[in-house]
Amino acid sequence: MAQLDTREKLAILADAAKYDASCASSGTAKRSSRDGKGLGSTDGGMGICHAYAPDGRCISLLKILLTNSCIFDCHYCINRKSSNVRRARFTVDEVVQLTLAFYRRNYIEGLFLSSGIIRSSDYTMEQIVEVARRLREDHQFRGYIHLKTIPDADPELVHQAGLYADRLSINVELPTASGLKRLAPEKSGVRIEGAMGDLKGAIEDGQDARKHYRSAPKFAPAGQSTQMIVGADSANDAEIIGSASRLYDQFRLRRVYYSAFSPIPDASTILPLKRPPLIREHRLYQSDWMMRFYGFAAHEVTAAAGDDGMLPLDMDPKLAWALKFRGVFPVDINRAPKEMLLRVPGLGTKAVAAILSSRRTHALRLGDVARLAVSLKKIRPFIVAADWRPVALADCVFPLLEAKSTAQLELFAA
Amino acid sequence: MRVATIATQDDFDGWRLEARELACAGVPAGEVTWRVGDEFGDLLASAGGAAPAVAGVMPFSVPRPFLDLARAAIRHSDPERFGLLYSMLLRLRAMPLLIQDQTDPLLRRIEAMAKEVRRDIHKMRAFLRFREVGEGEQRGFVAWFEPTHHIVRANAAFFIDRFASMRWSILTPELSLHWDGETLREAPGAQRADAPDGDPLEETWKTYYASIFNPARVKIGAMLKEMPRKYWKNMPETALVSSLIAGAQARESAMVATSRENLGGNVAGSWEALREEAMGCTRCPLYKDATQTVFGEGPLDARLMFVGEQPGDQEDIAGKPFIGPAGQMFDRALAQAGLDRARSYVTNAVKHFKYEQRGKRRIHSKPNAGEIQACRWWYGQERELIRPAVTVALGATAARQMLGKAVTISGARGIAHRLEDGSEGWATIHPSFLLRIHERDEADAEFGRFVEDLKRVKDRLTALA
C-alpha cells in the first residue's frame, strides 16, 4: 500500500472521529503563555468554538483518532475489525505538529485524541499519552487536551494521561447493559464503569493533594465525561435519563454526551439504518439541562415522558413536565421562589435572575416579563403577574398543545 | 449645549471623567453632545495619561455593576451610547436601586448593547484566522478581522496570553495591533489588501473541516445561528459550506446503500442477540405481569412476515408465538391457502401478554397506543433483519403497528399498502376473531374470506419474486 500523506490521513482519521459527540473545551484551569516560552492559553471558562460545521456542531478541538484500526468488532462502530473502511495511522509526531500548526493559526483550542485499539490496550494508551507528553513537555503547549482513555489500560498509564490532559473520558457506549452486550460483545460494562470509578478516585485525590500542596500537579482539571449512543439499542428516554443521572452521581461526571446513532458506511446488520433521530438527541440534551440548571430530579424529568418512556418530540421536556403537573401552576412571578420560577416553561436562568432582581424594586407586570424573556406567549399560561391571571386560558391552551404531540411516529420514519 | 470629548471610540476612562464632571455640574443629558477625537495621533498619546484635573468635582459613587456594564457597552458601535450611558448615570445617581430593575427600558437597552459587544469579542477570538508569513527569524502571523464593534483593544490581552511566543499582527479597519514577542504596539487601521491572502496550511485545515462534518446530520440553522455569514469572508473553511451541504444527501444515501449491500453475513447472530436483548425489555409496563417476552420466530430469509396482535395465555407460558387456539386456526387457514408457515416469519405487534385476572383465568386485554408504540422498536429491528417482501398484519393492533397509524380492518383489508421500506403490506383479520363467532355458517364464511386473503398474499409473493 502506498504511503498516505498527512492530509490523506487527516481525512480518514477525522472522518472516523466525527461520530463522537463530545467537543467542548470547557471548565479547565486557567493558563497562559505570557511567559513567552510556550504556546496557548485556556481561560478557565467556557472554551471557544472556532467554527461550526453544516451539521450545526461546533469545532473547538482538533478531534481525530490516532488510528482507525481496531482489534475489536463493535457493531455500532465504523472502525470495527470487520469493517471495510480505509485504514490509516498517524505517527505521534504528526499529531503533535498538526495540533501546533492549527493552534498557531487560531483554528482550534486544542486536541481531542482518541484511537482504535491496536496491538493491546496498553500499547494504544501509551501512544496516546506520548502525544500529550510531547505537546506539554517538549513544546510547552498550554491549550486544551482531551484524551479518550482505554478502559483496560494499565492504571499507571491512565494516571499519566491525567497529568497531561485537561479532560479524560471513557465512553459508556450504550445506555443499557443488554445493548452493550449485543452491539459490543467484547466490551464489558463492568470494566468501563470500573475504569470510570478509578478516574473519579484519581481526580478527587488530585484535588485533595492540591488543597495541601499548591504545587501538586493538576490531574484532569476539567474532570471526566462520557458519551452514549442513542437509538441503536432499545433503551427509551426514561432509561437513558436514568442511567445518565446515575453516572453523574456515581462518577461525578462533568458531562454526559448523547450521540444519535448515525447510519454508517459498512454497518453491521444489527444496526438500524435509519436517519439519526436528531430531535430525540436534542430533547435528551434539554432534559440534561433540566437536571443541571433547573433543579429537576431525574425522576421528575422522566415523569414528563409518555407511557412508552419517550419524551415528546414536538415540545421541550420542561413544557411537557409543566403540562403533566399543571397543578403547580400558575406561578406568581412576584412571589414564587427561584426554584419555582426555574420550572416555568420559557424562563431560562438569565430571565429568572432578572426577575428576582427586578421584583425587589416593584411588582412586575406582564409587560415587564415580556422584556425579560424570549417569548411571552409560551410563558403566559403558566404565570401570574401584577396585572395578569391566566384563568380560563389554561384550559384552552393545554389541549391545543397536547393535540400536537402525536407526531412522534412519523419523525422516526426512515 | 456642552460638548464632551473623549479620545477614542472605546475610551471608557475618558467618558467616565467627563460624565462625572457633567453630573456634578448638574448638566442634563439632553444638553450634552458627545464627540470622539477622530484621529489617533496626539489624542491617543494623551489618553490614559494623567487625568485632567477637575476642580471642585466631588466624587460620587454608582453601583459597581453599572461600571462593568458601561465598560462593555461603550465599545458598541451605536453613536448614541455615550449619551445613553450618561442618562443612566444621572438616574442611578438619584436612585441607585434602579440598577436592580432589569425591566427598565433604558437599562435593558444598555444591557443589550453590552451583550452584543461581548458576543463580538467572543467571535473575534473564535473566528480570527492567522496566516503565516516569513521564515526562520522573520516568521510571523498576520490576521485580518472586521469587528462590528470597537473591541480590538479589549481583545489584545487575550491574544497576548495565547500567542505570547509568536510574532503577530492583527489588522482591522479601525485599529491594528502588532506584537513582537515582548511589547504591543497600536497602529492605525489597515486595509484587507495589507494582510496576506492565504496560508499553505489552509488546504489541510479545510480537509479537516470537510471530514469532521457528518452528512447524516445537516442542521444549517444551527450553524448559521452561531457562525453568522458576516464573519465568513475571512474564514477559509466557510468556502466549503455550500458544497458540503449540497453533497450531504447523496453521501448519506450512499452510506445507507453500502451498508445494505455489505451485510457481512451476521444476520443470524444479530437476530439471536436481538432476541436475547428483547427478553429483558422494560420499555413499557407490560413486562411486569407477563411470564416472558414472546419474540418472533421463523427463517431469517423469509419473504413473508406475519404480524399478530400480542401473545395469549399459552404463548406467554411457552414463549412462542401463535401456538394456542388462534394459532391452530391460523395453521389450518395457511394450509388451505397453500402457504407454508415454516417458510414465514411470524411475530407479534406487542411482545408481552396483556391480561386481566378473572378468578383463575387470565383474560386477554388490548394493548393501548403507548404500548404498541413502545414495542415498535422491536418490530422495526425484526423488519430490518428479515426485510420481507410481503407483510401481513393480522387484526387492528397489528395493522396499526405495520402502518404506523390507527386503521380499521374493514377499511384496510383487501388492498396493498406501501410500507416505509418500500415493501408491500396487507391487512386481514386476526384468527382469534374466527373463534369468537358462534354461528356456524357465519364462522365458515369468515374463515373462507380469511383463506381468500391468504391466497391473495400467496399470489403477490409469486408475482413479486
Ligand code: SF4
Ligand atoms: S410489550 Fe414490548 S415494549 Fe412492552 S415491555 Fe414487552 S417487549 Fe417491551
